[in-house]
Amino acid sequence: MQFDKTISGRVVTPLKVIDNGCIGIKSGKIAKVDKIKNFSLSINHSDFGNSFIFPGIIDGQTHSGSYLGFKGIESTSRSAICGGITTIVDMPYDNPFPITNIDLLREKIRAIKEFAICDIALYGTVLPGEGISKVGRMIDSGIVAIKVSSIENHPTRFPRIPLNEILSLFDFLSSMNIPLGLHNEDQEIVNDRLSYYREINDNNIFVHSKSRPLTAELGVTAHFLELGALSNAHAHIVHLSHSRGFKIVNNYRNEGFKATGELCVHYLWFDPKIDGEKLGSLMKVNPPIRDGENNSLWKALTDGKVSFVSSDHSSWPLENKNTSSILDAGPGIPGLETLLPCFYTVAKKNKHPKPELITSEFLSERPAKFFGLWPQKGSLNVGSDADFCVFLPKEQVWDSKNANDGLNWSPFDGYKFNGQVSKTFLRGECVWDGKKFLSGKKTGQFIPRGNSNFFDYY
Numbered sequence: 001m002q003f004d005k006t007i008s009g010r011v012v013t014p015l016k017v018i019d020n021g022c023i024g025i026k027s028g029k030i031a032k033v034d035k036i037k038n039f040s041l042s043i044n045h046s047d048f049g050n051s052f053i054f055p056g057i058i059d060g061q062t063h064s065g066s067y068l069g070f071k072g073i074e075s076t077s078r079s080a081i082c083g084g085i086t087t088i089v090d091m092p093y094d095n096p097f098p099i100t101n102i103d104l105l106r107e108k109i110r111a112i113k114e115f116a117i118c119d120i121a122l123y124g125t126v127l128p129g130e131g132i133s134k135v136g137r138m139i140d141s142g143i144v145a146i147k148v149s150s151i152e153n154h155p156t157r158f159p160r161i162p163l164n165e166i167l168s169l170f171d172f173l174s175s176m177n178i179p180l181g182l183h184n185e186d187q188e189i190v191n192d193r194l195s196y197y198r199e200i201n202d203n204n205i206f207v208h209s210k211s212r213p214l215t216a217e218l219g220v221t222a223h224f225l226e227l228g229a230l231s232n233a234h235a236h237i238v239h240l241s242h243s244r245g246f247k248i249v250n251n252y253r254n255e256g257f258k259a260t261g262e263l264c265v266h267y268l269w270f271d272p273k274i275d276g277e278k279l280g281s282l283m284k285v286n287p288p289i290r291d292g293e294n295n296s297l298w299k300a301l302t303d304g305k306v307s308f309v310s311s312d313h314s315s316w317p318l319e320n321k322n323t324s325s326i327l328d329a330g331p332g333i334p335g336l337e338t339l340l341p342c343f344y345t346v347a348k349k350n351k352h353p354k355p356e357l358i359t360s361e362f363l364s365e366r367p368a369k370f371f372g373l374w375p376q377k378g379s380l381n382v383g384s385d386a387d388f389c390v391f392l393p394k395e396q397v398w399d400s401k402n403a404n405d406g407l408n409w410s411p412f413d414g415y416k417f418n419g420q421v422s423k424t425f426l427r428g429e430c431v432w433d434g435k436k437f438l439s440g441k442k443t444g445q446f447i448p449r450g451n452s453n454f455f456d457y458y
Contacts, residue, residue: 001031001040005428008036009048009390012055012360014379023053025386028427033380046430048390051422052356055380056086056387057340058367060262061238061310063332064120065094066157070111072315076336077117077444079313079405081432083337084389084421086118087377087447089310089367092125092147093158099124102137109141109446116444117437118426119387121371123147123181128159132172139178142448144371146173147238149183150220151190153286160187166224170231177372177453179236179260182224185287189216194327203325205276209288211327214242217287222248229257234455237261239312241287243296246305258455260307260370265339267297268309268346270411281321281329282411285312298350301362307454308366309343311335318409334407338398339363340391341417348418369457372449386428389421396420 003024011021011033022039024032032039064076073090080088092099099105105124112120123145124138135146146169152160161169169180193211221237228235229252240246240261252259270279270289283289300306314332323329335342343363347355360379368378375384396417400410424432431439 001026003031003042005044006039006042007046007048007053009051009053011053011380012356014360014365014381017052017356021053023380023386023388025428028386030380030382030384030386033382048423050393052391052393053380054084054340054356054360054389054391055364055378056385056389056424056426057084057363058087058089058373058377059085059311059313059336059339060089060308060367060371061091061264062088062313062336063091063093063315064088065090067095067315067317069095070108071115073111073120074115074117075406076313076315077115077120078437079334079336079403080118081424081426081437082404082421084340084391084424085336086387086389086424086426087121087373088118089121089144089371090123092123095157098127098157099138100127100130101134102141105138105141105143112444112446114442116442117431118444119447120444121373121447121449126161126165126169128161128165131165132168135169135172139176142446144373144449145179145181145236147181147183150224151183151185151187153183163223163227167227167231170228170233170235174231174233177234179234179370180228181236181238182221184217184221184224184237184239185212186216186220189213189219198325198327203327205272205280205283205326208284208326209272209290212286212288214244214290217241218245218248221245225249225252225257225259228259229255232258234258234260236307239264239287241267241290242293243300246300250305260454261305263297263301263306263309264312265309265335265342265346266312266333266411268294269342279411281323281326282409283333284321284326284329284331285333286331298346302352304458306362308370309362310367311339315405315407317407333411334400334403334405334409336405337403338410338412338417340389340421341396341419342412344391345418369452370454372452373447374450374452376450377447386425388425390423391419392422393419
């Protein structure tokens, strides 16, 4: 077979790393994966030596439009590509309006065509009081999941959805392969604790966790999972900060219910007792990062209790963090260019015997299967899109001044990672060479949900 392009290196497949491996590419798809000795190399060949060739990373939770609206797609997707991420799954809480109907969804899909550099799949959501009337058309048009919140983060852009309406959504989705995701914090508990800590004027990163206690997170998590279970629908928790949360999710899985929990990479890396004094509001996220949970969360992941790992990238500028009180500082952190090196470093730190394979599994394969993108995305298999990144296993010290997210701040500044992305390919074309973008056009596409079902695999 003649290939349009061949590349060689240490190829990370779902089952093993092929040293001296090679990938043959034809018409933007993977046509062959094997040892290089079994190839007739293309005249357009690139050898990446000791570097790992990962399948394109899929970040299952990003917020491109929270600040800039649809224009934020450009900087978010640019940063994603620089981080080896070829597909993002973008949340619906855009500025000024969340994606709640077919017209707004079509507008966002048009914006993807105009601004996107990486591929993008989309969540949808609902407004309070609107029920399920507009959900079906969004699903028919390709959204991969629905997200709701049990706490009001913004009255119109990120509202609270009452439990009776969440139950109606579960009932509606029960016959479909569509997850209903939850931002999992109890509004009454959080508001009460916030009022208390404002009154006593306590002001440090530890107060953030106290003001949004674990009871607020896990109580509403259990309630949501029970609603999903009794509706026979897929209930998904989009971020769990504590290993007990994954134990609760796993209890439902063991009883045969469609329950999943997602882990954001910062919960594996930071610890307020270690990093809080240095970082302060720079590490503020919701739900908060909990003390002493890094190791137990990693164990939950290796025990198979975590569905996949994401960045929860937030596109807020640094000014959003610079407030007199930690309680007023904006939650969220940039994370697209640190997701892959951070997770890989955590795997190495925990002495995982196959850090490349577990990185590929939780950052590519699992999110692809979860969001219905498999086998088009998520692995280096014949027939899949030729999306991959070249990862050099060379230590780097993260410096957000060099980031490509337009934000140029990060709580990861100064921390050491065990590798760095040197190139990113989308549909067989190198779009980022580690220093510059090689295409003057927008290369991303809207990716609708396909047929893969997470529960067929896990």
